[in-house]
Amino acid sequence: MIRHAFTAMGTEVELLFDAEDSSLLREVEAEFRRLETVLSRFRPDSELSRLNEAGAGEVGPDLLEAIELAVAARARSGGRFDPTVHDAVLAAGYDRSFELLEGAGPEAARPQARVGGMIEIDRPAGHVALEPGFRLDLGGIAKGWAADRALAVLANVGPALVNAGGDVAARGRMWTIAVEAGGGEVTLGLEEGGVATSGRDRRAWMRDGKARHHLIDPVTGLPAESDIVTVTVAAGSACEAEVLAKALFLAGDSRRAVDEADLAEIPTVLTTSTGEVLLAGGLQ
Amino acid sequence: MTTDHAPRLYALAGSILGLFLAWAGIAAHPWAQTASSATPTSAALEAYTRRLNADAALVAALSGRRLATPSVRVVTLPPLTTTRTS
Numbered sequence: 001m002i003r004h005a006f007t008a009m010g011t012e013v014e015l016l017f018d019a020e021d022s023s024l025l026r027e028v029e030a031e032f033r034r035l036e037t038v039l040s041r042f043r044p045d046s047e048l049s050r051l052n053e054a055g056a057g058e059v060g061p062d063l064l065e066a067i068e069l070a071v072a073a074r075a076r077s078g079g080r081f082d083p084t085v086h087d088a089v090l091a092a093g094y095d096r097s098f099e100l101l102e103g104a105g106p107e108a109a110r111p112q113a114r115v116g117g118m119i120e121i122d123r124p125a126g127h128v129a130l131e132p133g134f135r136l137d138l139g140g141i142a143k144g145w146a147a148d149r150a151l152a153v154l155a156n157v158g159p160a161l162v163n164a165g166g167d168v169a170a171r172g173r174m175w176t177i178a179v180e181a182g183g184g185e186v187t188l189g190l191e192e193g194g195v196a197t198s199g200r201d202r203r204a205w206m207r208d209g210k211a212r213h214h215l216i217d218p219v220t221g222l223p224a225e226s227d228i229v230t231v232t233v234a235a236g237s238a239c240e241a242e243v244l245a246k247a248l249f250l251a252g253d254s255r256r257a258v259d260e261a262d263l264a265e266i267p268t269v270l271t272t273s274t275g276e277v278l279l280a281g282g283l284q
Numbered sequence: 285m286t287t288d289h290a291p292r293l294y295a296l297a298g299s300i301l302g303l304f305l306a307w308a309g310i311a312a313h314p315w316a317q318t319a320s321s322a323t324p325t326s327a328a329l330e331a332y333t334r335r336l337n338a339d340a341a342l343v344a345a346l347s348g349r350r351l352a353t354p355s356v357r358v359v360t361l362p363p364l365t366t367t368r369t370s
Contacts, residue, residue, distance in 0.1 A: 163367070165370045167367075177363060177367055188357070189361065190354060192355060193356065199369035236353070
């Protein structure tokens with residue numbers, strides 16, 4: 001088995017590949033870097049940053065597809081997943097890539113921002129228009145989507161797994177994936193599909209003496225308050241798992257998240273602030 | 285001696301009229317009309333059929349969703365990779 005790791009989209013990407021031909025790995029790495037130039041909100045020259053700056057305009061097929069996926073995810077999750085959290089994330093203090101954020105000093109507080117802006121998509125024209133006052137952050141979907149695309153390339157040749165900073169897409173045989181839960185680990189065996197984790201154990205920081213994290217509650221526009229620390233979900237794809245993990249994290253509390261996972265049959269591993277590990281959605 | 289034909293003619297006319305009425309009655313298929321009318325039994329049968337069809341559609345939809353659910357379970361094997369907050 002070939003193992004190849006590199007850094008892209010602000011995270012470490014790992015490729016596991018059951019085949020002899022390693023040339024595809026370079027191709028996948030190049031594709032990750034290209035998608036970063038399209039989807040990153042931290043790069044002022046990215047296509048997404050240009051759209052956010054202009055508020056409307058023609059976009060390329062990759063950005064168009066990512067925005068369409070995000071809009072569909074917002075509808076499916078009842079608004080818990082929302083790509084218009086950009087300014088709310090900035091207001092919470094996540095205004096630069098996380099490596100830079102960790103070493104940054106205190107900054108003046110930004111005004112609280114709204115979430116839930118309109119996004120108009122004209123697919124035939126390749127045109128997107130944002131409601132004035134709203135900008136897009138595709139960080140909640142981009143890595144999972146990129147992992148799914150990379151897997152589609154690799155799996156043409158043999159069994160493969162793509163792990164984009166925790167968003168895992170796998171196919172071809174049973175892959176074992178460790179889930180950090182309650183100070184220990186739960187290992188999942190995944191034959192085909194995706195696994196993703198959302199939580200406040202990482203990408204968290206202090207601002208004005210308060211602990212902040214990157215998961216914004218669209219209702220309040222503030223980092224979500226919950227007894228949930230992490231939610232790991234398995235789904236048909238990494239992109240879908242990423243959306244479902246965020247939606248369950250934003251359920252309000254661990255009991256409700258478990259009920260929802262059971263009802264919708266979403267395989268879920270959840271860690272609470274007391275260190276309790278809960279399995280739901282058919283896992284046992 | 286003359287024969288009085290009037291009663292025979294009346295009897296013949298009555299027989300023809302009776303035969304006509306019987307034919308008309310049979311040709312009208314009154315039993316068929318009775319079967320297609322909405323009796324409580326047939327209405328219940330139709331409702332039951334509709335419910336079965338709806339249940340079949342629901343089962344098909346749920347089966348489709350189950351197929352889309354990933355094949356995943358908790359295992360005790362050593363992990364090849366790790367998922368964490370992304």
